[in-house]
Amino acid sequence: MRLLLDSHAFLWAITQPSQLAAAARRAIEETENECFVSIASLWEMAIKSSRGKLSLPSNYSDGIEHLGAALLPITIGHVRRVQMLPFHHRDPFDRMLIAQAMEEGLMLMSRDRHVKLYGVPVLQA
Numbered sequence: 001m002r003l004l005l006d007s008h009a010f011l012w013a014i015t016q017p018s019q020l021a022a023a024a025r026r027a028i029e030e031t032e033n034e035c036f037v038s039i040a041s042l043w044e045m046a047i048k049s050s051r052g053k054l055s056l057p058s059n060y061s062d063g064i065e066h067l068g069a070a071l072l073p074i075t076i077g078h079v080r081r082v083q084m085l086p087f088h089h090r091d092p093f094d095r096m097l098i099a100q101a102m103e104e105g106l107m108l109m110s111r112d113r114h115v116k117l118y119g120v121p122v123l124q125a
Contacts, residue, residue, distance in 0.1 A: 004101050006041070014063030031068070
């Protein structure tokens with residue numbers, strides 16, 4: 001299974017794994033699965049942290065390696081996909097994650113109810 005962790009799923013995985021659904025925890029722990037964290041998620045968390053809306057551990061980006069995940073960059077294909085998405089969801093970071101999941105054939109780990117409206121495979125975070 002190839003998984004893209006939504007921002008909240010990534011934060012829970014590294015700071016409060018008990019907040020994740022049992023299936024989500026197992027999927028992250030399963031070494032045969034490939035896990036990805038988008039640069040868009042790190043960007044979103046940095047913005048929220050700088051605005052005082054999110055408290056981040058100082059080494060939060062180290063969590064990617066700790067989880068055995070890979071960092072997913074934003075490509076022009078991802079940007080083009082965002083442009084084609086209907087506006088079921090207005091959050092630009094979530095729209096990018098949806099586009100990345102579509103373009104890369106990834107299952108998105110999320111609790112965001114809007115994600116399913118795009119037909120992207122979702123694993124409940």
